[in-house]
Amino acid sequence: MNVDVFIHHRNGATKARALLDSGAQVNIISQHLVKQLGLPESPRPSGSVVAINGAELFVFGEHQLRLQVSDTAGQARDTGATFVAATIEGDPLVLGYSWIRKYRSMRLAKGDLALAHRGPDRSYRSRRLR
Numbered sequence: 001m002n003v004d005v006f007i008h009h010r011n012g013a014t015k016a017r018a019l020l021d022s023g024a025q026v027n028i029i030s031q032h033l034v035k036q037l038g039l040p041e042s043p044r045p046s047g048s049v050v051a052i053n054g055a056e057l058f059v060f061g062e063h064q065l066r067l068q069v070s071d072t073a074g075q076a077r078d079t080g081a082t083f084v085a086a087t088i089e090g091d092p093l094v095l096g097y098s099w100i101r102k103y104r105s106m107r108l109a110k111g112d113l114a115l116a117h118r119g120p121d122r123s124y125r126s127r128r129l130r
Contacts, residue, residue, distance in 0.1 A: 002091060008066040009037050017091045018067075023052060024096030029083040031060045033092040039063055042085070049086060057086040071106045079103055 001020045006013045014037060026049055042061030049057045063083050070076045081099050088094065 003069060003095075005093065006068040007033075007037065007093075008068065009039060011038060013068070016093055018069075018093035018095050019091040020095050020100055022097050022100055024094050025049075025098075027081050027083045027096045027099055028057075028088055028094040029063060029065065029085050030088045030092040031085045032087075034060070034063065034085045049084060051088075057088065060085040069103070069106065077103070077106060 003018050003020060004015060005018050006015055016033065028049065042063055048059055051057055061084075063085060065081060065083050067079045067081070068076050069079055079099070079102075081095070081102075083093070
């Protein structure tokens with residue numbers, strides 16, 4: 001699922017598309033968007049992140065971002081999170097499990113937001129967040 005967000009930065013606010021990914025353990029911002037927004041260089045955390053397809057993504061650094069997200073009723077909410085910068089394709093932001101869990105009370109889609117998780121028998125199940 002995708003949502004539109006506004007990223008607040010020193011030059012104002014920029015609208016961007018974000019992928020809600022309950023399987024992502026971190027929030028990701030594309031390095032291209034980091035450069036486009038003029039975000040300052042950040043110390044590089046060691047390591048990389050691994051995409052669902054097994055590809056290893058180099059991490060350029062971490063950024064604390066303030067976002068504004070609107071729900072389906074048009075109510076805007078300011079949120080914040082730590083993002084790792086990496087070269088990614090598609091949507092320039094990925095909002096991972098921790099962000100989804102923290103802001104689960106927002107109605108971001110018609111119906112309830114659910115998380116898929118693997119049960120003890122290794123089969124996938126969905127769990128409602130509300």
